[in-house]
Amino acid sequence: MSKISVIIPLYNKESAIENTVSSVLKQTYKNFELIISDDGSTDNSSSIIKRMALDDKRIKYFYKSNGGVSSARNYGLSKAVGDWVVFIDADDEMLPNNLEHLHSLVANYNVEIAAANVFLHNEKGLFENLNLRLDKNKIYSNIIPALIKHEATFSNGATIFNRLVLGDKPYNEKLSRYEDAEFELNVFKNKTIVVSPMPITIIHSEYAELSRVRSDKMEKDFIFNMNFAKKSFWQKVKMGQFILEGAYTYTNGSHLLKQKYGVNYYWRYVFWGITKYFGGIYRIKKVFGLS
Structure with a gap:
């Protein structure tokens, strides 16, 4: 054992x-x-x-x-x-x-x-x-x-x-x-x-921390320290999820993250779209009894 x-x-x-x-x-x-x-x-x-x-x-x-x-x-x-x-x-x-x-x-x-x-x-x-x-x-x-x-x-x-x-x-x-x-x-x-x-x-x-996060925590938050270089497609999609979560948990989070990541900020929308797509596929399979 x-x-x-x-x-x-x-x-x-x-x-x-x-x-x-x-x-x-x-x-x-x-x-x-x-x-x-x-x-x-x-x-x-x-x-x-x-x-x-x-x-x-x-x-x-x-x-x-x-x-x-x-x-x-x-x-x-x-x-x-x-x-x-x-x-x-x-x-x-x-x-x-x-x-x-x-x-x-x-x-x-x-x-x-x-x-x-x-x-x-x-x-x-x-x-x-x-x-x-x-x-x-x-x-x-x-x-x-x-x-x-x-x-x-x-x-x-x-x-x-x-x-x-x-x-x-x-x-x-x-x-x-x-x-x-x-x-x-x-x-x-x-x-x-x-x-x-x-x-x-x-x-x-x-x-868990339920309120908005103070901006002075950004320095030690992975959401503000991500490196998109040499990441796979799926890693970038997952990082888009973290950006989406950071946009909601920080005051003025969307603006701060857009400044930080530029075009990579928009992986949040790729993540959102993919989750909606797979959610739809899952519901269709459930309705028709498909595995």
């Missing part, structure tokens, strides 16, 4: 971290270590973890000075000894079959990366299914088109990586927003990945 390293980057999550850690400890798959990479928390988070670690030796707590979530993930990875790695955010939650399901996917399909579906828990306390356009497990040689077609999702807590795929520092430590997006474009571009429609993680979106 392969060992899995579960890595939680932690910074001031005293209201959520105990629930997150408890969800990992309840896994039906038992051969794992839980690495807490504390990025300089100043609240009661560390005390909670140290108390829980007294009762379960699978918890390994490491403290570092504050450097951002990318730095915390990379630091946690440097402490990992498992053959496989799962990152999960400090305010999300694993369902009990999470690790067992992910491990069975990589074992049965002989791949280096596997991803599954998630539930979203919103600010109203309701659970939402992502409703992926996927009925059964499927292998992709390029997952980026599948993400755009809404056949797949990449979520922390619902994706497992072979340790060798990640290298030493897979996350760009200069970024603190949309760092997952750059990671997604870089790691997924040449890898065969199996995707499962089964939800295995609860993403607590009530903790």
Whole structure:
């Protein structure tokens, strides 16, 4: 049974971290270590973890000075000894079959990366299914088109990586927003990945940043630091999605992004058009019972 390293980057999550850690400890798959990479928390988070670690030796707590979530993930990875790695955010939650399901996917399909579906828990306390356009497990040689077609999702807590795929520092430590997006474009571009429609993680979106983002965060946001050179068509379409999201999350975002990217700004419309096209195709197939 392969060992899995579960890595939680932690910074001031005293209201959520105990629930997150408890969800990992309840896994039906038992051969794992839980690495807490504390990025300089100043609240009661560390005390909670140290108390829980007294009762379960699978918890390994490491403290570092504050450097951002990318730095915390990379630091946690440097402490990992498992053959496989799962990152999960400090305010999300694993369902009990999470690790067992992910491990069975990589074992049965002989791949280096596997991803599954998630539930979203919103600010109203309701659970939402992502409703992926996927009925059964499927292998992709390029997952980026599948993400755009809404056949797949990449979520922390619902994706497992072979340790060798990640290298030493897979996350760009200069970024603190949309760092997952750059990671997604870089790691997924040449890898065969199996995707499962089964939800295995609860993403607590009530903790997410809901208001407009201040412009002083642009410097560390991947949305404002993308390089379109030497990118494939599908990578550019995906980057168009990030531009579209940035246009809505930043005050005056459309103007700022148009200034930043010039003609590449219009990939947002390519993304929008392609998603509408594939959405239409999917609905037609559903109406006529086509697979």
